């Protein structure tokens with residue numbers, strides 16, 4: 001029997017979604033799934049909150065929704081802390097008052113997308129290039145809600161064909177990229193400087209470069225690998241967000257699934 005898609009259908013942490021033997025009657029695009037996850041996360045937003053505003057094609061739906069609720073008078077007294085200049089522009093365009101971490105060192109709630117999520121809610125982020133500000137802001141948040149479509153769920157982060165991003169200073173970037181490759185050699189690493197649309201090095205909002213680390217093997221102990229990367233002079237930050245997410249909202253063809261950190265069985 002085909003299952004109809006119901007965006008309000010929410011499974012609990014431990015419930016797995018059964019894959020129907022026939023396709024669902026309503027196929028949603030990846031962007032529609034992202035929007036559903038984003039809207040569900042905005043349900044956590046209350047008037048008076050300081051909010052970390054994420055970056056990317058999923059987070060932009062949350063920013064748009066917060067702006068809409070402010071305009072409708074359903075939310076008030078919100079302060080947004082944007083994780084990129086792009087999000088800053090969007091948030092201003094939809095009427096969200098903005099501030100920064102200096103003025104608001106404690107954030108009530110951050111909402112952002114991710115590139116990969118593992119069963120323990122560890123993340124890879126930064127394929128959009130905003131990993132440093134995202135890690136600073138989301139790390140300062142009492143609650144960090146991650147919004148993804150189901151394609152982002154993986155068994156092990158960093159082990160997919162997509163890269164683990166590392167932000168590095170531009171000074172002698174080849175030297176740092178080579179040191180990174182050496183540290184990650186055991187995982188079959190190819191390190192590539194990220195290029196922008198103009199074919200030049202992609203430059204982050206912080207004036208840095210990004211090296212994308214393509215790994216053939218799963219990383220072992222993520223904390224050990226994280227420490228090894230961060231110890232390298234020239235490295236600013238990497239895209240592994242370990243033990244940071246409080247909740248992950250996953251939108252799939254069969255509905256929305258919410259996973260909480262304390263019931264993931266890992267923490």
Ligand SMILES: O=C(CO)[C@H](O)[C@H](O)COP(=O)(O)O
Pocket residue numbers: 054055056057058059112113114115124125126127128129130131134
């Ligand atoms: O980390 C990020 C940007 O630095 C994004 O959150 C991540 O790349 C997911 O993006 P999208 O929602 O477009 O799939």
